[in-house]
Amino acid sequence: MQSRTPASRTGRPRSAEADAAILAATRQALVELGWSKLTLGDVATRAGVAKTTLYRRWAGKNELVVDAVAELFDELELPDCGSLADDIEGVVLQFAAILDRPEAKSGLMAVVAESTLDDALRERVRTSIVQRQMRLVLEGRERAQFRGELPPEPDPEESARTVELIFDMVAGAVVHRTLVSGKQADEQWVRDFTRVLLQGLAAESGEG
Amino acid sequence: MQSRTPASRTGRPRSAEADAAILAATRQALVELGWSKLTLGDVATRAGVAKTTLYRRWAGKNELVVDAVAELFDELELPDCGSLADDIEGVVLQFAAILDRPEAKSGLMAVVAESTLDDALRERVRTSIVQRQMRLVLEGRERAQFRGELPPEPDPEESARTVELIFDMVAGAVVHRTLVSGKQADEQWVRDFTRVLLQGLAAESGEG
Amino acid sequence: MQSRTPASRTGRPRSAEADAAILAATRQALVELGWSKLTLGDVATRAGVAKTTLYRRWAGKNELVVDAVAELFDELELPDCGSLADDIEGVVLQFAAILDRPEAKSGLMAVVAESTLDDALRERVRTSIVQRQMRLVLEGRERAQFRGELPPEPDPEESARTVELIFDMVAGAVVHRTLVSGKQADEQWVRDFTRVLLQGLAAESGEG
Amino acid sequence: MQSRTPASRTGRPRSAEADAAILAATRQALVELGWSKLTLGDVATRAGVAKTTLYRRWAGKNELVVDAVAELFDELELPDCGSLADDIEGVVLQFAAILDRPEAKSGLMAVVAESTLDDALRERVRTSIVQRQMRLVLEGRERAQFRGELPPEPDPEESARTVELIFDMVAGAVVHRTLVSGKQADEQWVRDFTRVLLQGLAAESGEG
DNA sequence: TTCTAAGCGAGACGGTACGTCCGGTCTTTTG
DNA sequence: CAAAAGACCGGACGTACCGTCTCGCTTAGAA
Numbered sequence: 001m002q003s004r005t006p007a008s009r010t011g012r013p014r015s016a017e018a019d020a021a022i023l024a025a026t027r028q029a030l031v032e033l034g035w036s037k038l039t040l041g042d043v044a045t046r047a048g049v050a051k052t053t054l055y056r057r058w059a060g061k062n063e064l065v066v067d068a069v070a071e072l073f074d075e076l077e078l079p080d081c082g083s084l085a086d087d088i089e090g091v092v093l094q095f096a097a098i099l100d101r102p103e104a105k106s107g108l109m110a111v112v113a114e115s116t117l118d119d120a121l122r123e124r125v126r127t128s129i130v131q132r133q134m135r136l137v138l139e140g141r142e143r144a145q146f147r148g149e150l151p152p153e154p155d156p157e158e159s160a161r162t163v164e165l166i167f168d169m170v171a172g173a174v175v176h177r178t179l180v181s182g183k184q185a186d187e188q189w190v191r192d193f194t195r196v197l198l199q200g201l202a203a204e205s206g207e208g
Numbered sequence: 209m210q211s212r213t214p215a216s217r218t219g220r221p222r223s224a225e226a227d228a229a230i231l232a233a234t235r236q237a238l239v240e241l242g243w244s245k246l247t248l249g250d251v252a253t254r255a256g257v258a259k260t261t262l263y264r265r266w267a268g269k270n271e272l273v274v275d276a277v278a279e280l281f282d283e284l285e286l287p288d289c290g291s292l293a294d295d296i297e298g299v300v301l302q303f304a305a306i307l308d309r310p311e312a313k314s315g316l317m318a319v320v321a322e323s324t325l326d327d328a329l330r331e332r333v334r335t336s337i338v339q340r341q342m343r344l345v346l347e348g349r350e351r352a353q354f355r356g357e358l359p360p361e362p363d364p365e366e367s368a369r370t371v372e373l374i375f376d377m378v379a380g381a382v383v384h385r386t387l388v389s390g391k392q393a394d395e396q397w398v399r400d401f402t403r404v405l406l407q408g409l410a411a412e413s414g415e416g
Numbered sequence: 417m418q419s420r421t422p423a424s425r426t427g428r429p430r431s432a433e434a435d436a437a438i439l440a441a442t443r444q445a446l447v448e449l450g451w452s453k454l455t456l457g458d459v460a461t462r463a464g465v466a467k468t469t470l471y472r473r474w475a476g477k478n479e480l481v482v483d484a485v486a487e488l489f490d491e492l493e494l495p496d497c498g499s500l501a502d503d504i505e506g507v508v509l510q511f512a513a514i515l516d517r518p519e520a521k522s523g524l525m526a527v528v529a530e531s532t533l534d535d536a537l538r539e540r541v542r543t544s545i546v547q548r549q550m551r552l553v554l555e556g557r558e559r560a561q562f563r564g565e566l567p568p569e570p571d572p573e574e575s576a577r578t579v580e581l582i583f584d585m586v587a588g589a590v591v592h593r594t595l596v597s598g599k600q601a602d603e604q605w606v607r608d609f610t611r612v613l614l615q616g617l618a619a620e621s622g623e624g
Numbered sequence: 625m626q627s628r629t630p631a632s633r634t635g636r637p638r639s640a641e642a643d644a645a646i647l648a649a650t651r652q653a654l655v656e657l658g659w660s661k662l663t664l665g666d667v668a669t670r671a672g673v674a675k676t677t678l679y680r681r682w683a684g685k686n687e688l689v690v691d692a693v694a695e696l697f698d699e700l701e702l703p704d705c706g707s708l709a710d711d712i713e714g715v716v717l718q719f720a721a722i723l724d725r726p727e728a729k730s731g732l733m734a735v736v737a738e739s740t741l742d743d744a745l746r747e748r749v750r751t752s753i754v755q756r757q758m759r760l761v762l763e764g765r766e767r768a769q770f771r772g773e774l775p776p777e778p779d780p781e782e783s784a785r786t787v788e789l790i791f792d793m794v795a796g797a798v799v800h801r802t803l804v805s806g807k808q809a810d811e812q813w814v815r816d817f818t819r820v821l822l823q824g825l826a827a828e829s830g831e832g
Numbered sequence: 833t834t835c836t837a838a839g840c841g842a843g844a845c846g847g848t849a850c851g852t853c854c855g856g857t858c859t860t861t862t863g
Numbered sequence: 864c865a866a867a868a869g870a871c872c873g874g875a876c877g878t879a880c881c882g883t884c885t886c887g888c889t890t891a892g893a894a
Contacts, residue, residue, distance in 0.1 A: 010837050012840080013890085114318075117310065175384065200406070218869075452738055532803065589796040608789055615828060639844075
């Protein structure tokens with residue numbers, strides 16, 4: 001994840017437990033303190049590890065938090081509820097549930113904020129978090145096309161544009177609802193949202 | 209804005225210039241350094257003001273940045289382009305343009321992240337930034353109803369829910385596109401987005 | 417004392433009470449806080465006076481403290497106990513009693529320390545405090561010569577030297593006993609000291 | 625000196641050079657700035673050391689200055705000039721020479737002043753500076769008794785009282801001469817002083 | 833088995849910013 | 864005018880973290 005070292009043959013190997021302990025401690029600290037009050041010294045203490053061990057593995061706070069948060073989203077998966085609308089509702093609800101956890105809220109927005117002036121960090125965020133979940137959109141569309149709910153997409157350029165748009169709309173709306181509006185993305189909201197999104201897309205493709 | 213002092217009659221009054229200079233310096237520092245490297249001492253220096261003057265007016269970095277960023281969004285206004293779709297496209301483009309400015313990017317996301325563990329700050333963000341721009345949605349819907357593009361909304365509860373949903377979708381999608389996907393919300397994207405949104409809403413209200 | 421303003425005829429006259437209140441507040445603050453923690457703002461508050469009023473009268477902390485401490489030593493007077501030894505014992509005890517008061521201890525030593533790098537301040541200390549009490553030595557010797565306990569001093573140069581020496585020995589010993597050794601200059605100590613001093617001086621003049 | 629740490633086996637050991645550099649820088653700053661304008665930040669800079677390093681070793685300005693000044697007095701030693709009077713003259717002249725150095729003047733009086741309201745500091749001053757030089761008085765008396773210039777002291781209580789008295793008289797007179805009277809304790813003055821002291825003591829013990 | 837390179841804990845190190853406090857000055861309104 | 868009030872600039876305070884640097888001590892694969 002963070003190590004690109006091509007496995008040095010000699011010397012004492014790095015402790016595998018340390019990695020897990022550090023990431024867990026990071027999430028715990030995010031919950032209790034939030035990003036800005038989280039300190040690497042504190043994380044090291046919580047993980048029962050020396051500061052040097054931590055710095056040997058991560059370049060700084062941002063990189064550490066990205067890795068700690070990224071793990072949270074790996075549990076997302078597309079449920080098979082029989083219809084596209086239900087599938088989407090299901091995954092959006094899962095996404096909202098994760099975003100509602102304080103370690104995700106605080107950490108995710110902070111690294112996004114940081115990444116606005118740090119290209120390497122933005123790339124890391126996109127690779128580790130965003131891009132990794134793009135699979136859900138692709139998988140969902142594929143399944144819907146198989147079911148006949150969506151027509152096969154002939155134009156690959158327009159297709160890519162649409163996938164991006166969907167992703168921006170879904171992720172953006174849930175994040176805004178949860179973090180900015182400060183209200184829960186409950187079932188009612190998710191149902192409303194999903195219906196607007198799907199009907200908009202349907203009309204779009206019907207016309208276009 | 210930040211002062212609720214009911215005007216003490218005696219003593220030297222606070223400098224009005226200082227406020228403006230500080231907020232401007234804050235935005236400049238956000239551009240050059242980003243939120244996390246912005247220091248109040250540096251802002252004070254840029255503003256030609258003592259650190260104490262700054263602390264007399266704001267409780268900390270977060271409050272200062274909220275006020276500095278909030279001013280950016282006041283220039284938003286709903287253009288009258290003749291149709292609802294064009295009006296929305298116009299305001300979304302304006303919004304995207306503001307979000308593309310580095311002081312907005314860095315500052316806004318950071319205070320949102322901070323506000324996840326600080327209720328007072330979240331309220332300040334909502335009051336100073338979010339709620340203040342809700343006017344655009346209301347004004348746009350009103351105008352569209354007057355034009356006959358949208359039916360008059362009879363159920364006030366559902367109406368409120370819809371306004372919130374629209375706001376989450378618009379703001380969320382633009383923010384996600386700009387900050388997370390790291391691509392510009394250009395005319396093409398805005399047109400696609402607006403069409404999906406409006407057609408979704410139209411279908412929704414047609415059914416509901 | 418501190419004001420050299422040649423009495424401006426016009427405008428509101430300075431409050432006479434303020435001076436006394438400020439000096440008293442200074443001494444009180446010396447007792448409670450000591451020199452280094454005494455602040456002019458605090459003195460002003462204690463005196464019920466604005467900081468500006470204080471600065472209009474004194475140039476700074478050191479000058480203020482010198483004046484506040486100087487007043488303490490004006491109550492010294494040479495008792496007439498019948499013999500030189502008893503007179504000296506008496507005045508030394510008085511001196512020790514004053515030095516035992518915390519406002520004197522803390523203030524006096526501090527301004528002496530400050531004066532080591534500030535010629536104007538040293539002069540102020542010498543004029544306001546030290547020189548003013550030299551009278552006691554002169555008066556004592558005169559009285560003793562009148563009584564026949566000391567021979568008339570023919571050589572004026574040697575006489576001056578002796579007066580200075582006595583002053584250094586008396587003031588120095590009492591100060592050292594009180595402040596450095598941290599023990600009281602009680603009757604026992606004063607009697608021992610006085611005897612050594614007088615017998616030393618007697619032998620000296622007997623030889624010389 | 626300041627560290628009572630019983631040598632922690634683990635971690636990076638404290639730099640021994642830093643201690644010396646800090647104390648030297650402190651003395652230099654005392655010379656140039658005096659006690660009240662000496663700042664720990666400035667001392668750290670002069671010593672080429674971080675402020676934290678300084679605070680890790682000393683609790684504050686006072687403790688630091690005590691240690692810096694204490695070292696100055698360690699060079700005092702009782703010369704063997706053949707007679708008690710000459711020995712005393714010699715050591716008093718040495719003492720006066722040290723006190724004439726600006727780092728001693730400014731620093732010593734200031735910490736004495738500070739110690740009037742801080743018992744721990746007074747104890748530190750007494751232990752590190754005063755008591756440590758008491759050896760000179762003891763050694764001098766012993767040597768004089770060996771030579772037969774002073775009778776063996778039978779009563780231990782009176783003996784202790786006399787040692788204290790001598791110390792108060794010697795240290796006090798020299799300090800007062802140097803710092804308060806503002807004149808040099810030159811050979812003439814030292815000879816006069818020593819004669820008075822010794823003859824006084826001689827007469828005392830002759831009687832008592 | 834011994835060697836040896838790296839990992840590890842502890843904690844000192846040079847820095848930077850913090851938020852507070854004071855020193856002095858300046859600018860109001862009130863007397 | 865003086866005085867009270869209090870905002871202002873500047874600068875030091877002592878603290879907290881940063882990221883780096885020694886230390887002495889494992890640890891496990893290579894010699």
